[in-house]
Amino acid sequence: MSASLPPFPKAEQPVDQPELLQLGVAEEEPCLRADAARNRARLLEAAARLVAEHGAAGVTMEAVAAAASVGKGTVFRRFGDRTGLLMALLDHSEKKFQGALLSGPAPLGPGAPPVERLRAFGRAALRRSADELDLQLAAENSPERRFSNAPRRFLRGHVTLLLRQALPDADCELLAQVLLGYLDPAAIHYLTRQCGMPVERLEAGWDDLVARVTRTESPC
CATH class of the missing domain: 1.10.357 (Tetracycline Repressor; domain 2)
Structure with a gap:
């Protein structure tokens, strides 16, 4: 292929030693408080059970809240939306x-x-x-x-x-x-x-x- 083709924009260009990137937690606080970390793990565990039992379609914010015995607002505060929750699972x-x-x-x-x-x-x-x-x-x-x-x-x-x-x-x-x-x-x-x-x-x-x-x- 021709080497004269224009390169991708700089922001898209890969580096020689790719940085270890994460899916959905790049904006998470560096160190969660112990209780917040436990709550997050509890919510993800509940979401993983729903995926195993019903597939990804069964993972809704309401279903995760019910499975984890917490209020729906807690799930939204932790993950933002359903996509954020699924990204955290991955x-x-x-x-x-x-x-x-x-x-x-x-x-x-x-x-x-x-x-x-x-x-x-x-x-x-x-x-x-x-x-x-x-x-x-x-x-x-x-x-x-x-x-x-x-x-x-x-x-x-x-x-x-x-x-x-x-x-x-x-x-x-x-x-x-x-x-x-x-x-x-x-x-x-x-x-x-x-x-x-x-x-x-x-x-x-x-x-x-x-x-x-x-x-x-x-x-x-």
């Missing part, structure tokens, strides 16, 4: 995933060739989405923020960094955006739930896509 998983990318064992973490890490990233992202699909879809941001939220920026920066290492002459920012489209939760929902494709087929497709993009032999 936060723990997101931090674990980001930590594995930054400092976990290879090939998902550092220490493996970039193409091998890219394959491992996609497979791990597919498995994670398959496990949390309803929750991820329910927590998805509004269309204007879909591609600019903190977790998406982090993942795009990670993929761009690996592509730069493997394909230094390519327009890696645009390639990263295309590759992440394959891992979009809505696409995974369509392929697995409506088309009946097993996750293993999507993993094999990811490996083939990475092989073609990076011009290496497919591992299949």
Whole structure:
């Protein structure tokens, strides 16, 4: 690809060492009081039970308040709205995933060739989405923020960094955006739930896509 294409705006450009970003708690106070922390954990535990029993559609502010035996206002004060609550539920998983990318064992973490890490990233992202699909879809941001939220920026920066290492002459920012489209939760929902494709087929497709993009032999 031509290196003369205009770059993304600076605010969107990934850094060489992506910062560990969080989903829904960036504006949380640094240290919650002990009672506030317990209340937050209690609300999230109640929300997680509702997801397990009824799916993400069963998670409403009213239902969480009733399950936790608190007033609805308490839930709104803690999480703002339903999206904030769902984002908080995903936060723990997101931090674990980001930590594995930054400092976990290879090939998902550092220490493996970039193409091998890219394959491992996609497979791990597919498995994670398959496990949390309803929750991820329910927590998805509004269309204007879909591609600019903190977790998406982090993942795009990670993929761009690996592509730069493997394909230094390519327009890696645009390639990263295309590759992440394959891992979009809505696409995974369509392929697995409506088309009946097993996750293993999507993993094999990811490996083939990475092989073609990076011009290496497919591992299949």
